[in-house]
Amino acid sequence: MNGAGLRRLGLGLIPWIGAILLWYAVRWSGFVNVSLIPAPHQVAAKFFELLTKEGLLIDIFASTRRVFLGVALGILVAVPVGFLLGWYRPARTFADPMINFFRALPPIALIPLVIVYFGVDELAKLVILFYASFFSGVIVMYEGVSQITPLYIRVAQTLGANQTEIFRKVIIPLTVPHILTALRVALGVAWATLVASELIAAQRGLGAMIQNASTYFLLDVIYVGIICIGLIALIMDLILRKITARLLVWQDRAIA
Template identity: 90%
Template sequence: MNGSVARRFLLGLAPWVGAVALWYGVRWSGLVNESLIPAPHQVAAKFVELLLHEGLLIDIYASTRRVFLGVTLGIFAAVPVGFLLGWYRSARTFADPMINFFRALPPIALIPLVIVYFGVDEVAKLVILFYASFFSGVIVMYEGVSQITPLYIRVAQTLGAGEFEIFRKVIIPLTVPHILTALRVALGVAWATLVASELIAAQRGLGAMIQNASTYFLLDVIYVGIICIGVIALIMDLILRKISARLLAWQERAIA
């Protein structure tokens, strides 16, 4: 058992070691000016400096809070809409073109309109993140729900289950995996949209930190911001995967 855990740990660690080695290799290869690629140890030192003296934790909290609120609100709206589109073919036929039209619009293109209608306060940033989360969540939900086989419902009806019981004991459990998948996708899209949302006069946040650093060509700060976004997004995704594994344990038992 211990050998298996160690093997998994080493397999998980290997890509990160390889990435750092490649980073050093590109920097020392001479193919790129060394001043344009700060070394990993320099970025680590800047991270410690920002953490201890520049309020990096405040930036991390501000960005994480925005993403969490934007994704939560977006998924709460996306789940019922996606379910209706996936379950009722007529609703999907009616709304699918419009959903795909808005999904294709990049959130950054909407920033001028968001500023006009919502100002430059926190609400404007949440609107951008809500927009990105909602449409990505709707697509995942209705694609998943539309593929649910009606066989389970027919079996439940044959066994004498009423409509409410079918909804509670059949439809909801079959929908939960798609809700969790929509949440994971929306979370990734929201983090990808974070920098765009913090273009709207943000004073704190990782996106704002990256934007300010780019103004003064502080590449090590930019690297710190990018890595922080990736690490936090990864941690949140791992937490969601753990929750999904616990909530969907019944699927493994059913398959077994």
């Protein structure tokens, strides 16, 4: 690893080290009962215990699978809907108030209705995650598409491109960055909604683990669940950023 890589690694580690030191400082400050804040090393020990003896990997897999399916289905619908709303002003005028109305509703408020209409099985959890992913993704899509400058289309028309070529070689490449941004936003919202979705009679999953631990006041388990959700979401976002950098290598950026 060269000097620049080491500097980036160091800068990336500093906030994590600072967070751990702050965690210890708050615990040792005396302002909070130490029984209410497990130490980082205690949480790490509980993590390895859950990983090796309690099936933490099964919970991670169950939650990741739900998020992946919910986001995939949500974005699959959000992309064409968002494109339609962003590209055609009458469609945006027609549907924008309703889209923003439902976007403002927190998924957890819909849990009673979801249980009534979809039961308590896996489908209900996917519906909650689909709802969260779709409305966050569609907003990003149609806002991005509506801001695409028509200059590129006029240049393509001047060069003799037909409508099919314009759509394939101009519009689609200009839409890809917004699709990837919508995917990243939807992924973050889905992970934030995971615990709410797993309130619906989930037997396995990180959200279910947190809920069960809260019943018995197992704070170290709750911390493990929260940290696992954050780390998995971070890893998935980093993967998406790498994919985005490769797919959009042609795009000029003001900041390297």
